[in-house]
Amino acid sequence: MQFEETIEVDPSVLEKPENEDYTSSGYDTSTKSLTSSYNEYIVENGRRYHSYYGTEKYLMPTDEKEQERLDLQHAIFRLVWNDKLHEAPLTEPHRILDIGTGTGIWAIEMAEKYPMAEVIGTDISPIQPCWVPPNCRFEIDDAMQDWTFRDNFFDFIHARTFSSGVSDWEHLISEMKRCTVPGGYVELCEQSLVTDCDDGTMKPDHGIKVFTEHMRDAMRKMGRPWPDLAFLKNLLENAGFEGVTAAVAKEPMGPWAKDPRLKRVGSMSLLNGETAFESYGMALFTRILGMDVEKARKICENGLLAARNKNYHVYDPSIRVYGRKPI
Ligand SMILES: C[S@@+](CC[C@H](N)C(=O)[O-])C[C@H]1O[C@@H](n2cnc3c(N)ncnc32)[C@H](O)[C@@H]1O
Structure with missing residues (x-):
């Protein structure tokens, strides 16, 4: 078949190194112009990222590999927190909201x-299942915008x-507080990213420590410093929540x-780490810290290697903070 018109090659693609392919950073694999739906993704370094709200909004993949990891992480949280889904003392709640539900x-x-x-x-990412209990539903919403939920809901x-x-x-x-009923609770649960050990087996060049330090750097550079327990506690107290309670579990x-x-x-x-280092690190290190893909991958791999090393007895504190809206 003969075509009269040829397709011009994007000069920015020609400028890229010969040995790269589209799974490297910096290629426009966005499908934005094809659809105005929420299903807009880019593929980068072999992972799929959601891009509807822009690539800076959220820097972790949302592909199937990540979804499996999130479900595994949920099982870890349950085990770490003695099977409890929350710490706040709830009695017969009528309406419950989970933001960034994954x-x-x-x-x-x-x-x-x-x-x-x-x-x-x-x-912001439509990765929730359809087959759910009748009293559960999901909505696509950017929690960083003003919420559409009513006051005291x-x-x-x-x-x-x-x-x-x-x-x-x-x-x-402030949106969480506005939408909580007086006497209702707000709870935040995070990984602290302060990897530690009790027996001196973690040295300053430990792979996980180096990895988390780079993560913290990147988050600071983005203007989103990683929260610690004191930060989250202050946040709820300063917002006027009562009985603010913090808990930590190794x-x-x-x-x-x-x-x-x-x-x-x-x-x-450890199983979670098989994909977690890459999920948390690759986009942050390449897009925010400007590292080349090889260096970013090395830091992620070293994190995983350190996690697999039986001579290091490290843990990451898991943190939970909750508070009650005054009546
Ligand atoms: C690390 S996952 C945690 C998922 C879930 N909370 C869990 O513990 O399994 C973070 C989730 O937050 C979502 N997210 C990121 N930024 C968001 C925003 N601005 N509004 C709503 N969701 C957001 C991501 O799409 C992702 O599903």
Whole structure:
């Protein structure tokens, strides 16, 4: 077949190194011009990222690999926190909101635990399942905008491992407070990223420590410093929540703990690490810190290698903070 017109090659593609392909950073693989739906993605370094709200909004992949990891991480949280889905002392909640719900697994299990409650999960990425309990539903919503929910609406608002998507904590907390009923609760759950050990086996050049330091750097550079326990506690207190309570639980990396529950947590965390280092690190290191792909990948790989090393007995504290809206 003969065509009269030839397709011109984008000069920016020609300028790229010969040995790269479209899975490297910096290629425009956006499908934005093809659709105005929420299903807009870019593929970068072999992973698929959601891009409807722009590539700076959220820097973790949302592909199937990440969805599997999120479900595994949920199981880890349950084990770390003695099977509790929340710490706040809820009594017969009627309406529950989970922001940045991911695969919606927490929202689904809350709907099963509280069959009389309506549970809503929101996210910018449409990765939630269709087959859910009748009292659970999902909405696409950017939690960093003004919320469309009414004042004094939810008995409980929850956000877990959501800090990588938070550009303005004060705004987020004020929306959470506005939409919580007086006497209702707000709870935040995060990984602290302060990898530590109790027996001196973690040296300053430990792969996970180096990895988390780069992550913190990148988040600072984005103007989204990673929150610690004191930060989250202050945030709720300054917003006027009462009875603000903080809890920490150690999450070992690798099956080095003697305690059977913590050993299991460690095994699951190691499995989680198989994709977590890449999920958390690649876009942050390449897009925000400007690293080349090889260097970014090396830091992620070294994190995983350190996690697999039985001679290091490290853990990452998991943190939870909750508070009550005054009556
Ligand atoms: C690390 S995942 C955690 C998912 C879930 N909370 C869990 O614990 O399994 C963070 C989620 O927040 C979502 N997210 C990021 N920025 C957001 C925003 N501005 N508004 C709503 N969701 C957002 C992402 O799409 C992703 O699904």
